[in-house]
Amino acid sequence: MQKRLQPKTFTVQQAFDITPNMRRVILTGEDIRLLPADSAGQYVKLLFTSAGSTDLSTLSDGQKPVLRTFTISEFDAEQGTLSLDFVKHQYQGEHQHKDEITPEQGGYACHWAMHTQPGEQISLGGPNTIQGLAEDCDWVLIIGDMTALPSIQLKTDRLAANSQGYVVLALGSAQDLPALQLPEGVELITVIEGEHAGNALAEKVAALHWLEGKPAIWCACEFNNMRAIRQHISQQEQFDRKTCYISSYWKHGVTEDGHKVIKRDDQDSYHG
Ligand SMILES: Cc1cc2nc3c(=O)[nH]c(=O)nc-3n(C[C@H](O)[C@H](O)[C@H](O)COP(=O)(O)OP(=O)(O)OC[C@H]3O[C@@H](n4cnc5c(N)ncnc54)[C@H](O)[C@@H]3O)c2cc1C
CATH class of the missing domain: 2.40.30.10 (Translation factors)
Known part of the structure; x- marks a missing residue:
């Protein structure tokens, strides 16, 4: 080993x-x-x-x-x-x-x-290693729930000062928002969803106005939200799999052991 x-x-x-x-x-x-x-x-x-x-x-x-x-x-x-x-x-x-x-x-x-x-x-x-945010893109779209906050905080700390785009977060409460140092051109959008099953994060992402050019996308959240977000972003003209990381970190109603199996099946069917 x-x-x-x-x-x-x-x-x-x-x-x-x-x-x-x-x-x-x-x-x-x-x-x-x-x-x-x-x-x-x-x-x-x-x-x-x-x-x-x-x-x-x-x-x-x-x-x-x-x-x-x-x-x-x-x-x-x-x-x-x-x-x-x-x-x-x-x-x-x-x-x-x-x-x-x-x-x-x-x-x-x-x-x-x-x-x-x-x-x-x-x-x-x-x-x-967890896959990072793609480089050499025109704007950033960072999406996550609280399980992704440790990763997202490190990513936003490293954004270039002239970055444009969005950080979209689902939080348990408004007090769960960490101190993020975002560049002026990056808008923070939050949704308070607590522990309730629902697609609030995906709905926020679907309501975004897409910017010009190629986005670097990084998304990690609950499985059902991830699927809804993936479906939405993969329909956008600027979408390119090579500059997109999208992953589920957990799933409502199943433990990590069950989620692992569902995630593998989902990835197999998505990537063909
Ligand atoms: C690469 C990667 C990095 C991760 N990093 C983090 C991290 O830094 N911090 C973090 O908190 N999580 C993180 N997660 C998610 C974490 O692994 C899962 O939430 C895991 O299921 C928690 O294990 P558990 O033993 O507490 O609950 P489990 O035994 O897995 O699940 C028990 C029950 O709790 C539910 N559940 C699990 N997680 C949540 C949740 N977040 N909210 C509501 N219900 C939940 C399940 O649906 C299940 O019904 C990460 C996942 C991945 C794949």
């Missing part, structure tokens, strides 16, 4: 809310030095047992861990820390204990982030 793919073990340094619906967990430990300098924005796989424990020694021989995918929102090689930001979905309050987790209901990552304490250990696979 390549060194990069072997799980690495980290220790929780801090866990706290950064906005009402987003919780940050800062990890530290010796294995930080195995990560590349450009780890921020890459994704990792968190490893759990099927009962929701991060103690993988309880896995029996041949039993695979449950995997959950998250973006490294901050990486500080000097301080020896990395941060992961978790959307607080399904969280029903302090009374909900992590022992209640089952593979059918899921919620491994979210519940872990809500209950973890400094000193606890967790194993991560990766990191692996």
